[in-house]
């Protein structure tokens with residue numbers, strides 16, 4: 001630890017009222033059991049999340065554990081995959097590697113990372129507890145050679161398995177203007193959107209309304225209303241490819257009809273990610289399906305428009321089922337492992353273990369008590385600086401190293417605390433009513449499966465997306481071209497592709513039980 005960093009850490013420790021630093025001046029990898037120790041970490045993902053030695057929460061972690069991390073990746077490289085492969089090609093690897101779990105497993109099997117299961121068994125009670133309470137995490141961390149190569153992290157407390165992310169929103173002010181009630185079924189939803197199109201709810205005398213829009217440039221969100229799936233999904237022990245099924249065929253026909261009826265944005269495929277911005281600020285958009293937090297912010301953002309854009313329960317699908325397919329997974333898919341060149345794996349696993357303690361979960365989720373939040377009447381309340389931080393609470397927290405995706409549990413309170421009341425209302429409605437369906441779990445592929453998926457996967461998904469657009473835009477008729485579509489997919493080895501996914505899922509279920 002150089003003098004500057006030591007001074008900085010001390011100043012922080014004093015500012016935070018923490019105890020004096022224990023045993024400074026230790027060189028990298030000096031294996032005193034409790035003394036201070038410096039370690040290198042590679043962390044570079046999402047193209048922008050790069051370990052920063054100045055992150056406050058990691059300074060507190062250093063204070064608690066004696067282990068100070070130093071990032072090796074640089075922000076000037078914006079391509080995470082490139083940074084990762086460059087790091088792997090170096091002669092000596094950093095002590096700790098934080099990256100996408102699938103890549104950690106792959107490189108673990110090649111010898112770049114140490115197997116962790118024995119270390120966990122002997123030195124890591126919090127990790128053991130985490131794996132017991134969240135077997136999905138253990139399965140995700142286990143490579144097809146049977147070894148554990150990384151410690152995953154979660155987006156939520158581990159008892160919140162089906163967490164909402166998105167929901168349906170509708171213009172309550174337009175419903176009121178037309179004397180309509182909130183649609184409860186897919187048919188009612190269709191009729192409301194039709195009324196939005198025909199009956200001038202924005203009151204300007206023109207049929208200029210865009211009833212359903214979506215900034216993703218996709219219609220994935222509507223498939224669920226027709227009991228169909230656009231991609232892979234799991235049910236009753238089976239991994240299914242939705243785009244091969246009759247339900248999908250039917251959904252495409254219905255959605256194509258919605259499109260030709262003019263109740264779906266004519267520019268859905270081209271309007272781009274500013275669709276909400278454009279269509280809500282101009283008082284033209286009627287309904288969408290999107291993230292609670294950001295979508296609930298438009299009423300306040302454009303007060304002059306007088307929007308009352310509110311979250312509603314998912315309309316019941318064609319079978320009468322009220323559900324939401326677009327949840328988010330419990331695991332974020334990233335984590336950290338111990339490299340082959342790490343000289344003190346025991347100290348490192350103990351450090352990882354600390355990050356799964358209750359104390360560390362609070363630090364990771366909220367930052368530092370007295371600095372970033374205070375406890376008022378038993379509730380954590382963020383300071384004004386955090387609440388008013390540019391880009392919202394989560395963004396502020398990420399800049400101090402909190403909420404960053406590594407082997408830690410996110411309490412989710414921070415995300416809720418950053419939401420306005422309307423967003424919370426929507427989020428809680430979907431959560432409390434258990435609308436959210438299980439996500440496809442994180443699977444580990446054998447080398448064979450990996451080869452198959454890499455060889456065929458991209459071509460298949462590209463063809464599906466292209467064909468879907470042709471059908472919805474009406475340039476090709478679904479009934480007339482369906483058989484040819486299935487045949488083409490078969491010629492692209494879709495059956496082998498499905499088999500590889502199924503065998504990975506079978507293994508997942510086996511390991512889980």
Ligand code: CA
Pocket residue numbers: 200201202203204205206207208209
């Ligand atoms: Ca109008």
